[in-house]
Amino acid sequence: MSGAYRAGGAFDALDVLRAPGDGPVAFGGELGAQDLLAAYRRGLFPLPTADLYAGAYNEAVYGEAVEAGEVALLAGGEDPYALAWWSPDPRPVMAPGGVRLGTRLARWLRNRSTWWTTADRAFGRVLAACAEGRQPVWLTDELREALTQLHALGAAHSVEVWEGEELVGGVFGIAVGRVISLDSMFHHRPDAARVAVADLGARFGAAGGRLLDAQWDGPHVRSLGAEPMARSRYLAELATGGVAAGPPTGEPLPASRLG
Incomplete structure (x- = not known):
């Protein structure tokens, strides 16, 4: 080289x-x-x-x-x-407050859920859970090492969903300016990944974020509320100046607040 x-x-x-x-x-x-x-x-x-x-x-x-x-x-x-x-074109994106939970899940969160959430508390565990059993394997050891370093630098973030002390869902992504690109998510309970995305949206939006990038279009991200954005506009969003969003707040919060 x-x-x-x-x-x-x-x-x-x-x-x-x-x-x-x-x-x-x-x-x-x-x-x-x-x-x-x-x-x-x-x-x-x-x-x-x-x-x-x-x-x-x-x-x-x-x-x-x-x-x-x-x-x-x-x-x-x-x-x-x-x-x-x-760099797919178009790019599926969501507003931080636009993550769609659905009526049934929202009602369950309000009335019955004991789940709670954190941010950046267990990045390595979220990364490992997202890699587990996935085919084709793309979260290689080399990529996971780079992502872990970015987390230490404050550029990569995770949200964790907990049931008691058990990690039941999560999501992680890379923040650039006021955009966070969601790399992967996982769930060990139905809908826990969806809750993780909604929670990340709420925390990122409160920190000044304006766009969640779902990377790959498809029925699942559309069900979360993603809409296609032309790549030219997406690149313009990345290049927008001004104050970057801060890191998502990490304190434990009840998932019921999202319902």
Whole structure:
């Protein structure tokens, strides 16, 4: 690797605005904490592979697009096809207060729930639970290490849902300015992940946040209240100046307040 390499510099030349919206923007590069944060600032998120087969699949499917210059190939890494960078267009987003719980869940939270929530209390446990049993494996050890470093730097956040002292749901994501990009969620009780997202929205909104990014569109995130936003507008939201949102407050709060 060239001695001129600097964290995040690999993304400077990417024209994300005009990149494919239904495929990877680039392959390769590094997966350090600062590289990861630089990518999120440009509207990108990583999708690393866990084995040689998956990397070979990426090369077979996208190799011609890379050769044609339609998908960038970044310096760094032994196998560039083992790490893809995505920026879907459109992007599913929600207002912090716009997470949809549904009538049944809201009523249950108000009347019967004993769940309580925290933020940034058990980031590592949320990360591990999100990785457990997922196929294909994308929360690799390398990515988890980078995310843990970002959490220590105050850029990655989690929300935890508790039943007594048992962790029953959670979500984590990366904050850039007034946008937080939700990477993954999990539940060990029905609807606990949905409650985690609603709680993160409430805490992030109270700290000055204005947008929750769900990354991948689909029926599940639409059921949470996500709506498609053109990538051009999403990138403009990331680039908006002004005071960044503060970290979500971490004190224990009753989940019933969300109902």
